[in-house]
Amino acid sequence: MIRAALEALSVWAVPLLVAGIPAWALTRKVKVYPVFVEGAKEGFQVAVRIIPPLVAVVVALGMLRASGAMDGLAALLAPVTSRIGIPASVLPLVLVRPLSGGAALGVVADVLRSDGPDSYAGRLASVMAGSTETTFYVLAVYFGAVGITRYRQALPAALIADLAGFAASVAAVRWLFGS
Amino acid sequence: MSAIWVLLLVASVVVAAVTGRVGALPGAIAESAGRAVTLSLGLAGVLALWMGLMKVAEEAGLVRALGRLARPILRRLFPSVPQDSPAMGAMTMNIAANVLGLGNAATPFGIRAMEELERANPTPGTASDAQALFCALNTASVQLVPATVIALRAAAGARQPADILAATLLASCCATVAAVCAAWALRRLFPAPPPGDRT
Numbered sequence: 001m002i003r004a005a006l007e008a009l010s011v012w013a014v015p016l017l018v019a020g021i022p023a024w025a026l027t028r029k030v031k032v033y034p035v036f037v038e039g040a041k042e043g044f045q046v047a048v049r050i051i052p053p054l055v056a057v058v059v060a061l062g063m064l065r066a067s068g069a070m071d072g073l074a075a076l077l078a079p080v081t082s083r084i085g086i087p088a089s090v091l092p093l094v095l096v097r098p099l100s101g102g103a104a105l106g107v108v109a110d111v112l113r114s115d116g117p118d119s120y121a122g123r124l125a126s127v128m129a130g131s132t133e134t135t136f137y138v139l140a141v142y143f144g145a146v147g148i149t150r151y152r153q154a155l156p157a158a159l160i161a162d163l164a165g166f167a168a169s170v171a172a173v174r175w176l177f178g179s
Numbered sequence: 180m181s182a183i184w185v186l187l188l189v190a191s192v193v194v195a196a197v198t199g200r201v202g203a204l205p206g207a208i209a210e211s212a213g214r215a216v217t218l219s220l221g222l223a224g225v226l227a228l229w230m231g232l233m234k235v236a237e238e239a240g241l242v243r244a245l246g247r248l249a250r251p252i253l254r255r256l257f258p259s260v261p262q263d264s265p266a267m268g269a270m271t272m273n274i275a276a277n278v279l280g281l282g283n284a285a286t287p288f289g290i291r292a293m294e295e296l297e298r299a300n301p302t303p304g305t306a307s308d309a310q311a312l313f314c315a316l317n318t319a320s321v322q323l324v325p326a327t328v329i330a331l332r333a334a335a336g337a338r339q340p341a342d343i344l345a346a347t348l349l350a351s352c353c354a355t356v357a358a359v360c361a362a363w364a365l366r367r368l369f370p371a372p373p374p375g376d377r378t
Contacts, residue, residue: 025241050219060187061211063208131322
């Protein structure tokens, strides 16, 4: 019941917003079309503006992954993390999630195939991926869009949030499904 | 950020030398640089669409109304942002889109909010406390509908692909609380330069 409502919401929300906002604005005597085009132009400029900071971040992270640092770190951490409820097959997700959204979904797909979607590892990987974001990408896009180069506490705070999300995922999956 | 960036670059080369994977680096570098452009330009369409809609919503007074609605919460989280700033409405729309799993729409709203926050930023080019908190919030957003993960689980033949909804909501709430606490607790460790100083 709740699930059906949520699914309906995720299907209907975008079409309703796209049609509803201009319709509402028209009743408020807004010159809808020129205003939309003006805003869309800004949006396009933002897309161009975030290219340089994204190149910097994506290249650094691409190098890090190609260097094998993640595999080494995973081998190093596996004995510890398997004891606190993170199976070896899920560990790469923890390491790659903040760096690359595509790679993270790749790990989730792997775990779902190898361990099964209804296994502890499969559920844990799903919850971890769903409850966290691609931290470095989000920061590069948002700060890049307004030309900020000094992030201050944003990066450590975001990484701490990721860690908390992973730990909470383990606890939540154990509590709700058993391990 | 400069130090972190250089650290990532140098560490990659050193590790690659140790693991004997230096040969993989040139390809990865070229591929990543290209992918960064594909990523940004891939965003161009949705950015243009949603920032256009956002502008329409602003002119119609919708954004301001939403901002007023969320003011009791946002005022506590972002005390330095002027009460009537359009940033309030943009942040509300960004958070709402994130919660509903509308990632595509969330990004343009978030960028709009960052632009408004930058206008109130006494130190342009350096993140203000409000911007740091807002970005941290976005990297740990509360998730009601993790649509992509549910689709993956359905494709993998899960009995109930959406049975992870409650656990995801719980975990993402914990991450969000951690983001707020960490951004608040760490703000004095990373002082902003005095206003006007752009070195």
